[in-house]
Amino acid sequence: MAFTRATGKHRGPSRLTRRRAGIAGVATIATTGVIGTLASPALAADADAPSFEDTGLTQIVAADSLAATIDAQAAAQEREAAEAVERAKAEARAKAEAKRKAEARAKEIREAKERAAREAERKRLNSFQLPVAGSYVTTSYQAGGALWSSGSHSGVDFRAASGSRVVSVGSGTVVEAGWGGAYGNNIVIRMNDGTYTQYGHLSSISVSVGESVTPGQRIGLSGSTGNSTGPHLHFEARTTAEYGSDINPVAYLRARGVNV
The missing domain is CATH 1.20.5 (Single alpha-helices involved in coiled-coils or other helix-helix interfaces)
Incomplete structure (x- = not known):
């Protein structure tokens, strides 16, 4: 059977036509390829460039x-x-x-x-005070009379009921503590300033020889021992520990700030 090629719009292109089209395509590709190559960066930048956020x-x-x-x-x-x-x-x-x-x-x-x-x-x-607090002198210094063997009073008498507290008038050291004949129970103290004081007719003695005493320290209690007519305190101030070296006790105490 013989075959014939169909004509019209449905007929396929001939071999020559296809070849021409191929040559034209190559030329087109060659031409547009160069242009496309030159233009592609700009086009890519314009069309395909990612946004700032995408970078x-x-x-x-x-x-x-x-x-x-x-x-x-x-x-x-x-x-x-x-x-x-x-x-x-x-x-x-x-x-x-x-x-x-x-x-x-x-x-x-x-x-x-x-x-x-x-x-x-x-x-x-260094202070001095009365030997009996709040007391006063009842018999003055060097008062005369038959009561004293020397004919005069070698000290002063302070009023003091029996058992009254007798204190050292100042600081010193006990050099005699005991029976003193006419003085009865008596105490002699060598004061720190070198003078001596004596306390007589005591009912009791609270210190001993060699003991240090301070102003106002109790050394005994008043009484009426020895040559005494009644309770009182016989007080003397002396330059030595011995009888006969007496000085005015009132002047002695006043010179040391005691109100007598």
Whole structure:
């Protein structure tokens, strides 16, 4: 059977036609390829360029900004910590200084009190007072009469009911304590200033020889022992421990600040 090629719009292109089309296509490709090659970057930039957000640059900038913020915060925290340490040190120094000043002030006050106490004690030890508190002289010094073997009174008599408290008039050391003949129970004290005092007619004695006494210290109780007409205290001031070295007891006490 013989075949014939169909004609019309449905007829396929001939071999020559296809070849021409191929040559034209190559030429077209060659031409447009160059142009396309030259134009493609611009076209790509215009048509296919990704947006700013799609490049990852935003994330980098954000990361850098966050890192900078963290660094700044860390630096601020370090400064705050350093300042807190310095404040704590300053407070500690201030407390230590306040404590030192308080201790120094307390020491000054304590030393001042101690000095005042020592001075008060020194004054007390150097002070004199009446041998019987609140008493007064009933028989004066060198009063005459047959009652005294020498013909006159070698001391003074202080009013003192039996059992009244008799004290040392000042600071000194006991050199005699016991029976003294006409003086009855008596005590002789060598005072710190080198003078002597005597206390006679005592009902009892509270000190012994060699004992140190201070102003106002009880040494015995008044009575009427020895050559006595009744309870009283016979008091003498002397330049030595021996009888006959007597001096005016009232003048002696007044010279030492005692109101007699």
